[in-house]
Each structure stands twice: as structure tokens, then as C-alpha cells.
Amino acid sequence: MVEAKEIIKVYGSFRALDRVSLDVYDGEKVVIIGPSGSGKSTLLRSINRLEEIDRGSIVVDGMDLYDPKTDITKVREEVGMVFQSFNLFPHKTVLDNLTLAQIVVRKRSRHEAEEKAMALLERVGLASKAKSYPGKLSGGQQQRVAIARSLAMEPKLMLFDEPTSALDPEMIGEVLDVMKDLAKEGMTMAVVTHEMGFAREVADRVIFMDAGRIVEEGTPEHFFTQP
Ligand code: ADP
Numbered sequence: 001m002v003e004a005k006e007i008i009k010v011y012g013s014f015r016a017l018d019r020v021s022l023d024v025y026d027g028e029k030v031v032i033i034g035p036s037g038s039g040k041s042t043l044l045r046s047i048n049r050l051e052e053i054d055r056g057s058i059v060v061d062g063m064d065l066y067d068p069k070t071d072i073t074k075v076r077e078e079v080g081m082v083f084q085s086f087n088l089f090p091h092k093t094v095l096d097n098l099t100l101a102q103i104v105v106r107k108r109s110r111h112e113a114e115e116k117a118m119a120l121l122e123r124v125g126l127a128s129k130a131k132s133y134p135g136k137l138s139g140g141q142q143q144r145v146a147i148a149r150s151l152a153m154e155p156k157l158m159l160f161d162e163p164t165s166a167l168d169p170e171m172i173g174e175v176l177d178v179m180k181d182l183a184k185e186g187m188t189m190a191v192v193t194h195e196m197g198f199a200r201e202v203a204d205r206v207i208f209m210d211a212g213r214i215v216e217e218g219t220p221e222h223f224f225t226q227p
């Protein structure tokens with residue numbers, strides 16, 4: 001699903017990514033860990049071209065991100081992204097948050113978009129909040145809405161950038177549960193997180209970054225089992 005080769009990303013003279021290569025297979029769950037500033041977020045954001053890389057190549061589902069013929073809008077439809085800070089539209093209801101892109105980008109009818117939205121809200125346990133505004137929801141609820149909104153576009157790959165880092169501890173579990181369900185259904189996922197329990201339970205592969213490089217990778221057993 002993702003083939004990233006020898007990526008270099010510089011900010012001024014600083015290498016945020018220093019020759020990083022990463023393949024993510026169809027259906028695979030990759031968890032990326034490492035200290036703050038090690039390049040985890042930059043790597044994730046490169047995969048749907050929220051960041052432009054300086055060298056190397058990235059191919060997502062057969063689409064070369066730096067081929068001028070590639071439609072980046074199509075890439076972003078296939079690659080859902082969930083951020084630390086929910087990024088919902090505050091002046092739109094939960095339902096409208098879920099239908100907007102379906103109608104504008106996917107050209108679905110309002111009826112079709114709303115059916116899809118309600119099914120997804122049901123799935124994340126928030127159907128009763130369809131008419132609420134995001135500001136009235138807890139952080140955990142907002143993040144579940146954000147995940148549902150991404151799923152409404154039927155992505156082939158989901159990127160999560162510290163999805164629970166801004167949440168109060170009691171809300172982390174409800175968001176991780178939604179992500180675990182998604183994993184069980186076979187979604188291809190790349191997740192930056194500090195939640196080691198989640199990594200142990202869900203990851204096929206754990207990647208440890210430091211100073212812009214992948215310094216170690218392996219199974220959760222490799223990372224979390226004492227020798
Ligand atoms: P992580 O997600 O591992 O915390 P990031 O990918 O956010 O790391 O950042 C990697 C490094 O790149 C950090 O040192 C950060 O300060 C730097 N960085 C990220 N974005 C920018 C930017 N737009 N301009 C300059 N430096 C940046």
C-alpha cells in the first residue's frame with residue numbers, strides 16, 4: 001500500500017527525515033514510536049503529501065506522489081488521516097461534518113451521504129450526537145467523530161498521528177477501541193502513538209524512530225518482551 005524509499009526532508013539545514021524507507025503492506029498495522037522531534041509526524045504527513053519531501057520517493061497504492069500526472073486529491077481520498085487535535089468543523093453539526101466531503105468531493109447525494117454518516121456514527125457509538133455541534137462533545141467523542149468522518153471517504157489506508165495524546169486519560173480507551181475494531185476489520189493502518197498497550201495488541205510491526213531515522217523495527221514481541 002505504501003512504498004517510501006530513502007526519504008529526506010529538511011527544514012533549513014536540519015534533517016527531519018534522514019533517508020527513511022518504509023513499506024506498509026495491504027492490511028498491515030504499523031505502529032511508529034520514538035522520542036518527540038524524531039520525525040514521526042513528518043513521516044506520516046509525507047504519506048499524503050501534507051509535507052513535501054526533498055529527496056526519495058513515495059508510492060501509495062500504485063500512485064507516485066511526485067509524478068506530475070498523479071492526482072493528489074485522489075491520494076488524499078484513499079488516505080484517511082486523524083490528528084491529535086480532532087480538526088472538526090466547529091460551526092457544523094456532527095452529521096454535517098460527516099457529510100460535507102462526501103457530497104463535495106465524492107459527489108454523493110445528501111441522502112446517500114447521510115445514510116453513510118449515520119451508519120458510521122452508529123459504529124463509533126455516537127448516533128445520538130448527530131445533531132450536536134463538536135464543541136458540545138467530549139474530546140473522546142470528538143475524536144471518534146473525526147475517525148468516522150475519515151471513514152466516510154472509504155479510505156484504503158488510515159494514518160493516525162498521536163490520536164489520543166490530547167485526551168483526558170478516561171477517554172483514551174474509547175478511541176483506542178474504535179481503532180482496534182478498525183484493525184480487526186482489516187484496515188491498513190500506520191499509527192504514531194505513545195500507547196504501548198495498543199502497540200502490543202494491534203501492531204504487526206513496530207518502528208522506532210530517532211533523530212529522523214528508523215533505528216529499529218520488529219514485532220511487538222521483539223520490542224516488549226524481556227530477554
Ligand atoms: P515527532 O512527530 O517525532 O515529534 P516531527 O516530525 O513533528 O517529530 O518533527 C521532527 C523535527 O522537525 C522536529 O525537530 C521539529 O521541530 C522539526 N519540524 C517539524 N516541522 C517543522 C517545520 N515546519 N519547520 C521547521 N522544523 C520543523
Ligand code: ADP
Pocket residue numbers: 041084161
Ligand atoms: P504535532 O506534534 O501535534 O503534529 P507539532 O507541534 O509538531 O504538532 O507541529 C505543528 C505544526 O508546526 C506542524 O505544521 C509542524 O510542521 C510545525 N512545526 C513543528 N516544529 C516546528 C519548528 N521547529 N519550526 C517551525 N514549524 C514547526
